[in-house]
Amino acid sequence: MNFYFSAAQVLDRLDAKQGSIKGLIATLPEKDRKRTSALVIETLKYKATLNDVIQEAKLLKEERKKLNSANLALVLVHDLLLSNGGIQAGDGPIKQAVLRHKTRLKAELQKLKIKRGVGSNTELAHLGDARASQIPRYVRVNTLLWSMEEAVDYFVARGYMQSGPFDEESNKGFAKDEHITNLLLFNPKVSFQDDPCYQMGKIILQDKASCFPAAVLNPPATLDAAVIDATAAPGNKTSHLSALMQNKGKVVSSLPKLPICAKSAACIQLFAFEKDKRRFSTLEMMLGKAKCKNIKAVNADFLATDPQDPELSKVTHILLDPSCSGSGIVNRLDYLLEQGPYPSLRESFHSSPYTPPEQESESEQEARLHKLASFQLMMINHAMKFPNVKRIVYSTCSIHAVENEHVVSEALKSDEATAGNFKLAPANQVLPQWPRRGLPEEMGDLTLAKCVVRCMPGDDKTNGFFVSCFIRDSEKRLDDTRKRKHDDEFEPEDGKFPDGVRKKKRKKKKKSSQVSGAGSELV
Numbered sequence: 001m002n003f004y005f006s007a008a009q010v011l012d013r014l015d016a017k018q019g020s021i022k023g024l025i026a027t028l029p030e031k032d033r034k035r036t037s038a039l040v041i042e043t044l045k046y047k048a049t050l051n052d053v054i055q056e057a058k059l060l061k062e063e064r065k066k067l068n069s070a071n072l073a074l075v076l077v078h079d080l081l082l083s084n085g086g087i088q089a090g091d092g093p094i095k096q097a098v099l100r101h102k103t104r105l106k107a108e109l110q111k112l113k114i115k116r117g118v119g120s121n122t123e124l125a126h127l128g129d130a131r132a133s134q135i136p137r138y139v140r141v142n143t144l145l146w147s148m149e150e151a152v153d154y155f156v157a158r159g160y161m162q163s164g165p166f167d168e169e170s171n172k173g174f175a176k177d178e179h180i181t182n183l184l185l186f187n188p189k190v191s192f193q194d195d196p197c198y199q200m201g202k203i204i205l206q207d208k209a210s211c212f213p214a215a216v217l218n219p220p221a222t223l224d225a226a227v228i229d230a231t232a233a234p235g236n237k238t239s240h241l242s243a244l245m246q247n248k249g250k251v252v253s254s255l256p257k258l259p260i261c262a263k264s265a266a267c268i269q270l271f272a273f274e275k276d277k278r279r280f281s282t283l284e285m286m287l288g289k290a291k292c293k294n295i296k297a298v299n300a301d302f303l304a305t306d307p308q309d310p311e312l313s314k315v316t317h318i319l320l321d322p323s324c325s326g327s328g329i330v331n332r333l334d335y336l337l338e339q340g341p342y343p344s345l346r347e348s349f350h351s352s353p354y355t356p357p358e359q360e361s362e363s364e365q366e367a368r369l370h371k372l373a374s375f376q377l378m379m380i381n382h383a384m385k386f387p388n389v390k391r392i393v394y395s396t397c398s399i400h401a402v403e404n405e406h407v408v409s410e411a412l413k414s415d416e417a418t419a420g421n422f423k424l425a426p427a428n429q430v431l432p433q434w435p436r437r438g439l440p441e442e443m444g445d446l447t448l449a450k451c452v453v454r455c456m457p458g459d460d461k462t463n464g465f466f467v468s469c470f471i472r473d474s475e476k477r478l479d480d481t482r483k484r485k486h487d488d489e490f491e492p493e494d495g496k497f498p499d500g501v502r503k504k505k506r507k508k509k510k511k512s513s514q515v516s517g518a519g520s521e522l523v
């Protein structure tokens with residue numbers, strides 16, 4: 001019976017949003033994990049059906065004294081009706097309580113099948129989002145460990161053929177992706193969990209859309225580039241950035257304000273920030289597995305970083321993939337069972353506290369999305385304060401305009417964008433070959449909407465995603481510098497300044513005298 005109690009407890013904790021299936025199963029003794037996770041997943045697949053059957057049979061109502069947990073009833077009735085061996089437990093009072101209703105439960109299941117017009121139990125299963133079956137199994141080749149050519153040879157030697165992921169004949173077809181280099185597509189049914197190259201970190205299971213941000217940021221593999229991944233865990237985009245930078249690092253002398261980094265005069269070119277302690281451990285594990293050597297992972301809040309910090313102020317590229325609603329993620333339920341060194345796709349976005357409750361009213365959803373949007377805007381504005389940053393990529397796995405086009409429009413209007421002369425990178429710098437762009441009606445401007453990228457779950461053979469890229473407007477910057485220089489040099493012949501200039505000159509003088517006056521105190 002203990003096994004059923006464990007499975008019911010996992011379901012209770014899932015309902016309470018206390019973690020992912022994988023995470024919760026990992027807390028059980030190792031010997032129970034496989035069996036419990038199989039029962040949990042199977043029960044989830046049939047949850048809607050089992051709930052209907054239990055309710056119609058009035059099981060919980062009539063056995064409330066013996067059976068007071070809905071999830072315990074679910075797992076027991078699952079095994080009673082849908083598993084070949086029936087309930088695998090000794091004849092205790094709880095099992096007896098369920099068995100008393102066996103005939104009624106079976107009859108209700110039969111009625112439900114007739115009602116739904118299905119002949120077998122398996123047809124009652126809910127297999128997750130149907131759009132997920134349109135999404136190939138994407139495999140990013142980790143070029144820090146081998147080349148694309150070597151990877152292709154490896155898969156060919158294992159019986160795969162370059163005939164496309166949806167090869168009708170077999171599940172053995174694969175192809176190179178047309179938009180992202182070093183990305184391969186396989187049939188969605190193929191699993192690489194047990195493949196040695198997956199175990200060794202030579203391949204990374206990463207959705208195509210999630211490869212877009214690093215590809216758009218595209219930091220050069222030169223020592224004058226320094227990058228921040230502001231919201232890094234579990235680290236798929238971080239290891240992608242590291243691969244694009246060819247693991248290049250530069251020696252930094254000290255990082256005074258970052259306690260972890262200060263200890264070592266390390267080779268750092270990529271700073272990976274992650275606020276959450278548990279996710280930070282996953283990040284470290286992921287980066288170790290992928291053999292990324294040019295990264296310093298820091299368990300800290302990106303918003304608490306000082307853009308003027310001597311080391312961080314040199315940063316030229318920032319990737320921002322902050323917590324979002326995750327509304328673009330579509331999954332087949334059986335993905336939930338996958339175990340392995342890497343976290344699942346769903347874990348790529350920070351679930352708590354942003355996962356919607358099962359029943360959420362429209363106004364509750366609106367409030368939740370707006371809260372997320374203000375946080376996302378704050379992150380962009382903070383990134384814009386880094387004095388040498390040239391390129392900031394902002395992405396979400398959300399399909400909501402509130403978190404995408406609206407956040408970008410607000411960011412463009414912000415004081416930080418004005419002060420730093422930020423604008424959106426033109427469409428030809430942001431995956432120009434990708435046809436689906438931002439929503440003009442949400443962006444309020446067709447040209448701006450073309451500068452950002454959207455992915456529709458299923459339709460685009462990816463999960464739902466959004467990518468934008470801010471760059472400095474160098475023309476405007478140059479104009480401003482010229483104007484400042486001109487103002488400074490301008491000496492009117494008659495000694496009179498035109499209005500705007502005179503004010504500026506006087507203000508400037510006053511400011512400098514204030515500074516020099518305060519100088520001794522400051523030193």
Ligand SMILES: C[S@@+](CC[C@H](N)C(=O)[O-])C[C@H]1O[C@@H](n2cnc3c(N)ncnc32)[C@H](O)[C@@H]1O
Nearest residue numbers: 231234235236237275276301302321323349350
């Ligand atoms: C969408 S996930 C990032 C996924 C990651 N880019 C990847 O592809 O593997 C967002 C992450 O940002 C972290 N986060 C949220 N706010 C943060 C902050 N202010 N500073 C640093 N990390 C933060 C969350 O804990 C979460 O792990």
